Each structure stands twice: as structure tokens, then as C-alpha cells.
Amino acid sequence: MTNFTINGKDVTVDVEEDTPLLWVVRDELRLTGSKFGCGVAQCGACTMMVDGMPRRTCVTPVGSVNGAMIETIEGLEGPEAEAVTAAWQGLDVPQCGWCQSGQIVSATALLREVPKPTDDDIDAAMAGNICRCATYVRIRKAIHDAADAMEG
Amino acid sequence: MTIQSRRQFLATGAGLVIGLALPMQGRAQSGAAAVLTRDGVGPGTFAPNAFVRIAPDNTVTVICKHIEFGQGPFTGLATLVAEELDASWDQMRAESAPANDELYKNLFFGLQATGGSTAIANSYTQMRQAGAAARYMLVAAAAREWGVSAEEIIVEDGVITHAASGQAATFGDLAEAAAQQQVPVEPALKNPSEFKLIGTDRPKLDTVGKTDGTAMFTMDVYRDDMQTVVVRHPEVVGATVATFDDSEALKVKGVQAVRQIPQGIAVYATSTGAALKGRSLLTVEWDTSKAETRSSETIYADFSKAATRDAGVVVEEIGDSGAAIDGAETVHEVEFRFPYLAHAPMEPLDAVLEVRDGKAEMWMGAQFPGVDKGAVAQTLGIGGENVTLNVMLAGGSFGRRAQTSAQIGLEIAEIAKAAGGDGAWKLVWTREDDLTGGYYRPLTVHRMRAGLDADGSIVGWENTVVNQSIMLDTFMDQGNSEGKDPTSYEGSTKMPYDLPTIRVNWVRQQSPLSVLWWRSVGHSHTGYATEVFLDELLEMAGKDPVQGRLDLMKSEAGRDRAVLEKVAEIAGWDGTKVKGDRAYGVAVHESFNTYVAQIAEVSDVGGFPRVHKVWVAVDCGVAVNPNVIRAQIEGGVGYGLGTVLFNDLTLLEGGIVSQKNFDTYRMLRIHEMPEVDVAIINSVAEPTGVGEPGTPPIGPAVANAWRALTGQAVRHLPFETTGV
Numbered sequence A: 001m002t003n004f005t006i007n008g009k010d011v012t013v014d015v016e017e018d019t020p021l022l023w024v025v026r027d028e029l030r031l032t033g034s035k036f037g038c039g040v041a042q043c044g045a046c047t048m049m050v051d052g053m054p055r056r057t058c059v060t061p062v063g064s065v066n067g068a069m070i071e072t073i074e075g076l077e078g079p080e081a082e083a084v085t086a087a088w089q090g091l092d093v094p095q096c097g098w099c100q101s102g103q104i105v106s107a108t109a110l111l112r113e114v115p116k117p118t119d120d121d122i123d124a125a126m127a128g129n130i131c132r133c134a135t136y137v138r139i140r141k142a143i144h145d146a147a148d149a150m151e152g
Numbered sequence B: 001m002t003i004q005s006r007r008q009f010l011a012t013g014a015g016l017v018i019g020l021a022l023p024m025q026g027r028a029q030s031g032a033a034a035v036l037t038r039d040g041v042g043p044g045t046f047a048p049n050a051f052v053r054i055a056p057d058n059t060v061t062v063i064c065k066h067i068e069f070g071q072g073p074f075t076g077l078a079t080l081v082a083e084e085l086d087a088s089w090d091q092m093r094a095e096s097a098p099a100n101d102e103l104y105k106n107l108f109f110g111l112q113a114t115g116g117s118t119a120i121a122n123s124y125t126q127m128r129q130a131g132a133a134a135r136y137m138l139v140a141a142a143a144r145e146w147g148v149s150a151e152e153i154i155v156e157d158g159v160i161t162h163a164a165s166g167q168a169a170t171f172g173d174l175a176e177a178a179a180q181q182q183v184p185v186e187p188a189l190k191n192p193s194e195f196k197l198i199g200t201d202r203p204k205l206d207t208v209g210k211t212d213g214t215a216m217f218t219m220d221v222y223r224d225d226m227q228t229v230v231v232r233h234p235e236v237v238g239a240t241v242a243t244f245d246d247s248e249a250l251k252v253k254g255v256q257a258v259r260q261i262p263q264g265i266a267v268y269a270t271s272t273g274a275a276l277k278g279r280s281l282l283t284v285e286w287d288t289s290k291a292e293t294r295s296s297e298t299i300y301a302d303f304s305k306a307a308t309r310d311a312g313v314v315v316e317e318i319g320d321s322g323a324a325i326d327g328a329e330t331v332h333e334v335e336f337r338f339p340y341l342a343h344a345p346m347e348p349l350d351a352v353l354e355v356r357d358g359k360a361e362m363w364m365g366a367q368f369p370g371v372d373k374g375a376v377a378q379t380l381g382i383g384g385e386n387v388t389l390n391v392m393l394a395g396g397s398f399g400r401r402a403q404t405s406a407q408i409g410l411e412i413a414e415i416a417k418a419a420g421g422d423g424a425w426k427l428v429w430t431r432e433d434d435l436t437g438g439y440y441r442p443l444t445v446h447r448m449r450a451g452l453d454a455d456g457s458i459v460g461w462e463n464t465v466v467n468q469s470i471m472l473d474t475f476m477d478q479g480n481s482e483g484k485d486p487t488s489y490e491g492s493t494k495m496p497y498d499l500p501t502i503r504v505n506w507v508r509q510q511s512p513l514s515v516l517w518w519r520s521v522g523h524s525h526t527g528y529a530t531e532v533f534l535d536e537l538l539e540m541a542g543k544d545p546v547q548g549r550l551d552l553m554k555s556e557a558g559r560d561r562a563v564l565e566k567v568a569e570i571a572g573w574d575g576t577k578v579k580g581d582r583a584y585g586v587a588v589h590e591s592f593n594t595y596v597a598q599i600a601e602v603s604d605v606g607g608f609p610r611v612h613k614v615w616v617a618v619d620c621g622v623a624v625n626p627n628v629i630r631a632q633i634e635g636g637v638g639y640g641l642g643t644v645l646f647n648d649l650t651l652l653e654g655g656i657v658s659q660k661n662f663d664t665y666r667m668l669r670i671h672e673m674p675e676v677d678v679a680i681i682n683s684v685a686e687p688t689g690v691g692e693p694g695t696p697p698i699g700p701a702v703a704n705a706w707r708a709l710t711g712q713a714v715r716h717l718p719f720e721t722t723g724v
């Protein structure tokens, strides 16, 4: 049995403790916004916020998040998340869309840490998120736009 | 305009546009891309044809015959309909058409198919007619209800008005009445000068669902009592199971069965985690007797040996190039090598199949849905009429989901067959399955030879292209190919340059290794070989890369000329190839009737290129949605750039695939992405595609800049392999 809070809800799951959190969230909790792209912490498609930090959940055993606070794309909240999502929509960032939940979670995490990121900050925070459609030009611009919007 | 009653029309079955009224029930229960519509088809809905549905709530849903995996057909086709319908963009929705080769055929291919950057091109008139027909019927309904003449009615921004009587209605208000009107056969279309939506930026219809986690892809489908299935595939493409041991796998909690299928060993489990764990505990011995067991290195050597000018078939010949080159002042002869490449769509391949009482329903992102559907029907031994395939949003494809062999349809059908009886199964591929799964961009050798006269003019050009065929021996080969497969060499012929003598021959190679179209297909290598080789020749002749190309262009190559001139203008080209630590390289290449020129700005960072900025000029005819066009060019540049810098899907000794995940098969990342500045040429020509044409020019543009900067010619891709 593992207990954690996901998007504000307390849940208990009865799965093997070494099961990656990604598959528990998708298969058991049916929150399918977080995606599978590599399974080896190389692409970022599975990124969720675990206790306020972006985590690659394809390599996070569910047993290790007992008692944790988890946020997924479906429940991402707060001014940074809102600004990021609005900027993403304003620029039509997604193409196929598969990587974008992970991109948005990573971008939100960045803005929570660094309200006014430089291009280097963006490179450092986002380099772990692959976009095979190469929407990177718009991802970068959307992060700057979101930061500007939050500044007022 | 001719008018037929709906009954007459259906009876004659003629006409491209108003095919059949869709059966209302069951249309939207598919779940395919449901997030984009949410509302099902209710009473009072107006569906004038197979492509348009207008609901009482005033939404207009375009049923998109092309799969949406990021290239924008939902938005593009909806724009075409909305334009002729005079709809408001806010009321537009889109969803995927189910598999139906008759109703939803690609007019260029004759079956339901997405590929070759044809979605907008083949739909341009058809979708506008679909919208115009709906508009005609709405106006007819309004005229009847209000007792006024149809000619006096105006439709603007989704509102139907009759000024004299002060009447106004929305499409939703009139949906039910419109459904009773006669269907026009050839509704009048607007003149391009009257376009209001076409040619302007529109927000994409699929964006919101892709930013809040609600967009539904194949992997997101769950059915009652569904098993998740993963298959242990061979690491030598095409190997088959000799023996296997599943005893450890079966001990895993959640693993319910293990079966041998033709594709490998299938593990059936209650969850993905259990299935993957079970698979990792299988022991399998493989039989590689029917597989490609040569290494990439050996294949290169074999192809290189086969690359002689007299081998294979001549696919273009102008004058006597042999004599011209033999008599030239300077002869330049080089070989280019292009590796196998994986498409690596971000969503690995997957499918869901449910079989109940002799009927099957499938969910998958298929580019040829009728082919996968047929494979399931055949494997399960049920009639095609008993199989429904819901085309889902897909997390990228780049050609990978365009399967003439129904690779995924067959695999999930075999999974169902091996399970026996009714049930529901989700097949999930991992990245390892994807990279070792075959269907690569063909490994290709170009042997090129050209002669220059004393003035540096090109007197002869020869290109021998050596690779496997993608199309021959598949159903796409209609028997009239005369042993030629243009997808192997397209782009090496019909160049825009006026050269006095040309000879291009194609030497087909055989291998059991499967190959497939990969974003821009033949152009993915021919664009590089021709534009780098030409650039080398211009350099040898001391000519400017831009002016040198312009001087060579045929008089009829006006569109190639225009994009090259445009890109030179926006990049501020002044003939200086190197400025400080930055160098600039040029390439121009037409593919799929779209013309693209690029200039790349490159510096040398630790002995490897860093691409800072890319200027692009594109002529794709009428720019239906400039926002989508720019996005596709940006993406095409990034996709092509990562590939030429890093990617080589390498076969090791014995045919073992070397790269199994993104740690070794490197994807371009955000810090490696250049700025991209796109200029779209104003045009009223019929629109052409943009999904692929942005990709071919980036490689040669970067290589030409790199050679200008360092003197190093990159002729064996990727850059990493050449030893850059």
C-alpha cells in the first residue's frame, strides 16, 4: 500500500512498490495527461511535480513517494501554471502534443523558482524535455511570455 | 449550379464532395479525438456531407479525413470549410474521420491516407466545396423560413441575415431546417480575393486539449477488462523466436499470460508496469536466418561497390554527361553516405483492440487506417464490415505510422488471436521496440561526379543513387513502375538548375531489413547530396552560393528563384560566407511541390557546429494558415538539424541495432535549437504541403556553412560520424 496526495486528493494504491509512478498514475488513477516517451529519464514526457520538484516518473518507484504531494498536468495550479498554460495556448506551442504535458510541468517548475528566467535558465531547466516535433522556438518564447505576463 | 435531391444524389453516387450523409448514430461514440468536440451528435444536427456537421448548439465540426499528429490538418481542413461556410472561427471544431477508404480517400492516392504532405493539397477544393454546400443549404433554409429570396441573404462570421426583413439566425438555429434542403452538386466557390479566413493566422483547434492533458491519444484509451500487452521483439530486425522461457515472467504479479506470436513473445498483464516487468524476465533465443545480419559498415561497403554509373536504371538523362565530364578541365568526384534513421515519434507505436461477439473495434493512430483495419479483419477471420477503426490523435509519426504492411494492425490482431475469444488489449511499444523495430529511412549512398570547364561552368553532372526501395513490392507499387521507385531518388532528378548534361541512375539494393518513408522521404538525402555537391562546385569555381545558384536556374524555375532571392534578402546576404566566428550556408530544395530556401548561421563550438539562426523562405501556394506553416517550418528545421548532427541508426555485427533509447539515439534539445525566421511567399497558386519540405534544406545549409568556416566537407552523415 502506498499513500500520496495527487492534485489535492489523498489516494491509496495497492501495487508493487517498484512500479514506476507514471504507470500507477496512468493505469490505476487514469490520469493520462502524463506521457510515456522513453522509460529511462531521457525525455521528460512523464514529468510530474513531486513535493514541488519536477520528477521523471518513469523511473520513480511508487514506493518512494509514500506521503508525497504530487501534481500532474491535470491538476497543475497557481499563477505560474496559469501563465504558462495561457502562453502555450497563445503561441500554439503544441504540434503532436505528446511531450507538452511534461514541457508545461517543467516550465511551471522553472517559473516557480526563477520568475524572470534568462535564455540560459530556460536551457538549463528545459534541456531534459525532448520535443521530437521541435517546438522549441515556441517553448522558449512562451516561457518568456509567461514571465512577462506574471510581472504584470 | 445543378440541384439534385438528396435521394437522387445518393442514388447516382456521383460527385466528389457530397458523398454520403453519415449515419448519425455511432459517429461520435468512437472517442477518437473526442476532446475536440466533446458533444456527440444530437437530434437536429445538420450533416450535409461526410465532412461537416452543424449542431443546434451552433458548433460546426469538420470530420477530418487526415490524421492529426501535429502537422495541422484539423485546423487546416477546418479553415477551408469555415471559409466557404462564412463561419466564425470560434464555432469551428474538428475530429478524426473513422477508417473508411471510400468516403475519406486521399484524392491523390485513392485510399484513406495521410502522407506526402498532401493533406491540404488534396483537400483544398473538396473541403471548400463541403463548406459551400453546407452554406448553400443553410441559406436555402433561411429563405424558406423567412419567405425571402436566397439572393438577398447574407452570411457573415457565422450569422445569417436578411437586412430588408430584419431577420437573423445562427447556423445552429437553422441546422434542422437546413438538413431538409436539397444538396447542391457543384456549389460555387469564392474567388481567392474574397478569402477572409484563408491566409490569416488562426489559433489551432487542437491546442487547448494538448495543454491541459485532456487530448486523447491511443495510449490513453482504457476499455473494460483490458489487458496491457508488451511484446519482446528481436534486437536484430526480422529475427524470429527459436525458443523461449516464460517461467520467471509468469511469476510477476499482474502477468496473466505469455504467448508466442509471429512478431515475438507477447506478455499479457493487468497493467503496463506488470507487463514490462514480465517482459524483462523472459529468456528468448532468436533465429536470425531470415534477418539482415550485415553491419551498417558492411552495407555501406556493399552499396559503395554497387555505385557505378552503368548499374541499375537511368532515371534522368540529358546529353552525354560521360563525354562532357571526361573532357572537362576539372573533375570533382565524391561519395555521400546517409545512415539508416528511425522516425522516433514521441508516442511510441501502440493500438487498442476490443473483440466482442464477432465484432472488432480498434483505436490507433494510422496513416493508412483502411490497411490496418483490413489486417485485423483478415487475421481474425471476420469481415471488414465488422471492424471499426477509430483514428486517434498520435504523438508524432513522420511517416512511421504509414504502414503498407500493417505492422501494428497485424501485431495487435495476432495478440487477440493468440489470446483467443473476446477481450480487449492495448499494445504498448517502448522506445526500445521503436528504435529496434525496423522500417527505417533507407541507408543510401550517392556517388557524384561533375566536370567544370576553364571558366568554372558545370559541363556535366552525374549522380548514382544506391539504396533499397520503399515502394516496390508493396501494394503501393501499381505494377507500372518499370522497376523504378521515385521515393528512392526523388529530388536528385528535375533539379531547378540548367546543366548542359545530366545523368542520374538508381541502383536498387535488396535486404530483408524493412525501410519506410521518413519525413521528406527521398528528399531527406537527395536534398543534402545535391545541394552540398553543387555548393562545393560553386566554391571550386569561385562563385557566390546565392548568385551562383541564381545564375544556373532554369527560366521556368521561377518559384525556386523567388524563395532563394527572398531568403537572401531576409538574411541580409551580401556574399560574405564568413563574418567573424560565424559562417553562413545556403540551400534551396523543392519537395512535394513546395519550394524552400534556407540560410543557416553556424559557429564552431568545441569543434562541433552550433546553429544560431536559420532564415527560411517558403512558397507553398496559398498560405491557408500562416501560423501552422511557420510552425511546420520551425519543426521541420529542428527535426532535420538533429538528424544531420547526431543520428545514425547503426547495425552492429550480426545486424544488432546499436541504439535502443534516447541516451544513444540523440534528439535535438532546446539549447541546440536555432532561432527560425520564416518568410512566406505571397501566392494564389493551389496550396501544397508543409509537413515535410522544411526538413531537406537544413542539412546542406549547415554543411555548407561548416565547410566555409572550417574547410571540412561533411559527406558521411551524421556530422558526428564524419568526425566533426
Ligand code: FES
Residues within 6 Å of the ligand: A035, A036, A037, A038, A039, A040, A041, A042, A043, A044, A045, A046, A047, A056, A057, A058, A059
Ligand atoms: S518517459 Fe520518463 S523521461 Fe522519458
Ligand code: FES
Residues within 6 Å of the ligand: A094, A095, A096, A097, A098, A099, A100, A130, A131, A132, A133, A134, A135, B070, B346, B395, B396
Ligand atoms: S509536440 Fe510533438 S513531441 Fe513535442
